[in-house]
Amino acid sequence: MTRRPLPGFRRRALPLIGGCAAALLIGASGALPANAAAHPSGSAARPPKAAAPAWDGTLWATQLQFDDHGTAWSQASFAALKADGLNSVEIDLPWNTLEPSAGHYDFTELDQELGNAAAAGIKVVPIFWQAGWGGSPANWITSREVKSDGTQGDQPVWWDPTEQPEYFDYVTSTLKHIVSNPGYGGSILDYGRLDAQWDINSGAGGFAPADVAEFHSAYLPRTYGTVAAFNTANGTTYSSFDQVPAAPAGQPLAGVYQAFRAWSVQDTYSRLAAAARAVTNTPLYFYYGGHVGDGANYANNPDTFFKVAKQYRVTIIEDAANSPGLSMLFGSLSRAYGVKVAQEWTAPTDDASMKAQAAQWVSLHAMDLPQNGGEDFFIHDGTSKDTIGWPVYTGFVPTLEGMTGSYPTKPAAVYIDYSLAYGNPSGGSLGAPEDHITNLWLAQQAGFSVVTSQEVANGAVKLGQFKAVLPLNGVDATLKSYQSGGGTLLTSDAQMAQYAPAYxxxxxxxxxxxxxxxxxxxxxxxxxxxxxxxxxxxxxxxxxxxxxxxxxxxxxxxxxxxxxxxxxxxxxxxxxxxxxxxxxxxxxxxxxxxxxxxxxxxxxxxxxx
The missing domain is CATH 2.60.40 (Immunoglobulin-like)
Structure with missing residues (x-):
């Protein structure tokens, strides 16, 4: 689940997808050399403690508020987390505190926390929320995103020509200040609302005038070239791109606008990662929030993040990792794209199920091997999760740290048609696949893979490597081609055991x-x-x-x-x-x-x- 909050575009030389990114020259310091050239970048008993390994960005972490009720987190606070077996903390940055007015920064408290963490042997991983958490966006960022019915969100307009660059500047200016601090461990980049991108009240944002202007002036010309080509593709008779409607779901041409919303996430996150990589080689992370069923509304499409993460060496943090279906999907994508995945637990609201859910989350760790990026506990805040879930997590961290190898898989897969979230109105429904995967795996305890239509389209996996595939939400053209080439399409869960026997x-x-x-x-x-x-x-x-x-x-x-x-x-x-x-x-x-x-x-x- 996504987190809930507690108490004509000015591009500023930010590279588009396919444009130039900063060279990634690895040295002893996290900061890039000034002369870097530019090019695209592709409860078990605790074992004895060994010497702390060099920091590689693997998180044994918890999330914290920015400070301790108005006071910088102390060295003793960080030392207590270190004693519990953690190596890092994710800290929720309040944009308004760090940049109270445009271009004017105050890093005093952040510097103090970085120093205290370093003294305790803990790395701080700041979370650059754009919106949805206390203090973000900054008070002087005034635009707000809207749904097609005019409902306003709490995040800035995605394509605001002034405010998008302001967020990029906030991120890069802060990075330049902290990147050489010994307490700094990397950064989590989050554009949109929290880790759910276009989300407004569980619905679809993206209909502000600036968004529609970007759709008309940038996306449509880039995608179709000419209005004539658009008309041919869509059976329309428009004389200019400005006449194409920003159509919401259920209306004609809704798929075109959905494709724009999906493209916006890929374009923005790619440029954001490139901007951060122009400053530092230290670890970067993307948060994935929500679930498979949110793909159309949020455009939180997993393959989008994995594709960008592979290019810019970013670890993906999977929120709601106590969902086996979601963790199986992310583990499969991790191996297909060669991208690290860290898991994060968002506790349930009821204490009765909390301990069981914590154990379910922690035990899923090996699903991301060999590309595992660690674990994160959301959020260490003195509530009941700290007495119920925290001991489950910290008591097992030493065991998790010692896990190596890989999750075993057989040449069989389940398949999710994700095209609805990318603009195909005829694509399969995304509401049921995640729970379907969970129930299938719990019943069979077998190592099958999870494949998405976009994963195949991106060339990250070939269906031909699987002896059998079980469609979860319909049979699309990709599956028909697989079947015509000799592949076996399964028609029931029970058939999976023949191709992926239980372990x-x-x-x-x-x-x-x-x-x-x-x-x-x-x-x-x-x-x-x-x-x-x-x-x-x-x-x-x-x-x-x-x-x-x-x-x-x-x-x-x-x-x-x-x-x-x-x-x-x-x-x-x-x-x-x-x-x-x-x-x-x-x-x-x-x-x-x-x-x-x-x-x-x-x-x-x-x-x-």
Missing amino acids: VRLSGAGTAQTVPAVANDRRSASLTLAGISPTTGYDGPVTVLPSGLNLVSGSYHLVDAAGGTVLPQKAGADGGLCAAATLATGALAEWKVVPGAIPSGTPVPAACA
Whole structure:
């Protein structure tokens, strides 16, 4: 879910997509050399603590308000987080505090916090909200985005010819000031409302006069070249681009304007990342907020962010990572694009489900391997989540830090037609796929991939690499081509098991989940188990299937990761290893699958007899 707040374009030489970005010359300092040339840029027991690794941008983090009730966060505050196993904090920057008037900056408190964090061994990752969080936008930014019915949002007009460059200047000016500070760890870039871009009250913004002007003067000529070409493509008879309506959903030509809104996100985030990369080589992050079903309204299309992130070496932070369907999608895209993904948990509003959701989120960590960017807890603010969810997270961070390898996948995939969000009114509905993926995975505990239509269009994946594909929201032209080329289109969830056999069998879905990480040599694996039901624990057999994990052929047995003790277990005729697990609500455990036959004399659990 997205966060909710607590108490004729002037381009200023900002490069368009496909334009020039600053050279990325890596040196000891995060700042770029002055002579850089320009070119496009493509609860387990805690293990012993090792020396702190060099900062690579991997987040073991929590989010914090900008300051502690008006006072800079102290060294002691940061040291307490360090003692809990964290290496970084994300701090919500208030634009109005840092730039109280246009071009005039006050970095006093931010500098103090960076210094205190550095002294405590913590990295600060500022969040550059444009709007939606306290203090952003700055008070002197006065335009406001609107929906097609005139409903006003709290974010500035996206394409305001003065105010968009002002946000870019705010970001780059702040970066130039803090980039060499030892407490600085990178920046999170967020344009639009919070991490949900065009969102206005869960609806679609983008209909302010400045947006429509950009649509007419920039997008349509760039996309179609001439009005005649537009008319041919759309069956219209306009004499100028200015006559083309900014049509909302449900009206003729709505797809054209939706495509513009989707393009706006890609164009703006690309230029924003390029502007930041012109200043620094330090880590950059994009927040993804919302869910798959928000694609048409928010234009928060995952492939848009992954494509830009790949070009500018940006890590994507997946909000609402306790959704298995969303995490499976982002893990698959991470591997396809070669982009790091960090996961973030936004706690539920009710305490009753909080512990179970925290465990579900934490246990999904391995889904992003090998491109994992860490974890973030939203938000450390003294509320009940700090007493319920925080111990679940911090108690397992040392285990997460030691995870390596990859999430095992089979040559089978589910497929989401995302074209509706990119301007195809006939595209499949996006409301159901995320939950469909969640339910399929919870029931089957198998390593299938999630593929999107835009991922295929971007060339990040080829459907031909999969033996079978299950459509989730209709059969589009891409799937028809795949099928005509010999690919198998599945028609039911049950068929998936034939092509993506389970790596674990549980006695019932909905109370527990398991997420594996397989070693690079495919001779061992770790397995995170979680109790995910807020009302019912899990007490029953867990059968681990080495073939489903893609392990090399051979004998294996199970050990408890915390102490290396051989678990009571039994080998099955199908090669499965049956052990028993008792998981309370919100409990986490870590097992390992290691080479060698089950040691003689190992007891057999009653659940496996």
